[in-house]
Amino acid sequence: MPKREATKPGVGGLDALHEEIIACRACPRLVEWREQIARDKRRAYRDWTYWGRAVPGFGDPRARLVIVGLAPAAHGANRTGRYFTGDRSGEFLLAGLHRAGFSNQPRSDHREDGLRLTDTFISAPCRCAPPDNKPLPEELARCTPFFDRELALLPVQVILALGAIAWNASLAWMQRTGVRVPSPRPAFGHGAEARLAGAPVLVGSYHVSQQNTQTGRLTPAMFDTVTARVRAVLDAPREECGGASLFA
Structure with a gap:
C-alpha cells in the first residue's frame, strides 16, 4: 500500500467533516445512551441544555500534535x-x-x-459517550472512518495517546495508511515512544481520568515529562521527526 499523503490542512475540510460527525446515528446503543444522559442530566447541571450528540475533534487546524483520547465523558463532552x-x-x-x-x-x-489550542488538536476513536466508558469493538469500527479522515486533514507529526485504547487506535490508523507496524506491536506505557518509518512519532501517557489522577497513578509532574518530550520532538529538525516525510 502506498504511503498516505495528507490533504492540505484547513478549517473548511474539518468543518464539513465535523457536521457529518455531529449528525451520525450509526450506533443505536450509543445514541440511546447519550440521549438518555442528555434528558436525565446530573443534578449539578440540571439547568444545562446537554449536547447529547456525537462529538467532533477540536483545536488548531494546522496542528502538528494530535492528542488522542477515548470517547466523550457522559457529563463532560456529552454535555458541553x-x-x-x-x-x-x-x-x-x-x-x-x-x-x-x-x-x-x-x-x-x-x-x-475562549479556549485556543496552539499547534494541538484533540481527537478520539469513539465519538459518542459509551456506557461505563467502554465502547464495543463494532462501535469503534464504525467510528474509524471519522478518525481517519480527521487525521488526514492535519499535518500531524506527533500523536500523544492517552491510554492503551488510544495507543492501539493510533497504531491501527498508521497501519491503514500503509505504515509497517511490527508484530508484536509496540507496547503502551506511560512515556512509551514508538518511531515507525513513515509515521508520526507516537508517545504514550496514562489517561487523564480521575481514576488515574486522584489515585496518583498519573501526577502533574508525570504528565509534564510527557509533554516536554512531545515538545522536544516537535522542536527537532524535521528529518528527525518520524512523520515528517509524509507531509509537504
Whole structure:
C-alpha cells in the first residue's frame, strides 16, 4: 500500500467533516445512551441544555500534535459538545497543556470560553459517550472512518495517546495508511515512544481520568515529562521527526 499523503490542512475540510460527525446515528446503543444522559442530566447541571450528540475533534487546524483520547465523558463532552471540557479530566489535561504552552488557558468549562489550542488538536476513536466508558469493538469500527479522515486533514507529526485504547487506535490508523507496524506491536506505557518509518512519532501517557489522577497513578509532574518530550520532538529538525516525510 502506498504511503498516505495528507490533504492540505484547513478549517473548511474539518468543518464539513465535523457536521457529518455531529449528525451520525450509526450506533443505536450509543445514541440511546447519550440521549438518555442528555434528558436525565446530573443534578449539578440540571439547568444545562446537554449536547447529547456525537462529538467532533477540536483545536488548531494546522496542528502538528494530535492528542488522542477515548470517547466523550457522559457529563463532560456529552454535555458541553467538546472533548475535555467541563470535567475533571479536562481540568487536568488543559492545566498540563497550558504549562507546556499548547493552550492559552489552564481550564475549559464550555465551548464559548475562549479556549485556543496552539499547534494541538484533540481527537478520539469513539465519538459518542459509551456506557461505563467502554465502547464495543463494532462501535469503534464504525467510528474509524471519522478518525481517519480527521487525521488526514492535519499535518500531524506527533500523536500523544492517552491510554492503551488510544495507543492501539493510533497504531491501527498508521497501519491503514500503509505504515509497517511490527508484530508484536509496540507496547503502551506511560512515556512509551514508538518511531515507525513513515509515521508520526507516537508517545504514550496514562489517561487523564480521575481514576488515574486522584489515585496518583498519573501526577502533574508525570504528565509534564510527557509533554516536554512531545515538545522536544516537535522542536527537532524535521528529518528527525518520524512523520515528517509524509507531509509537504
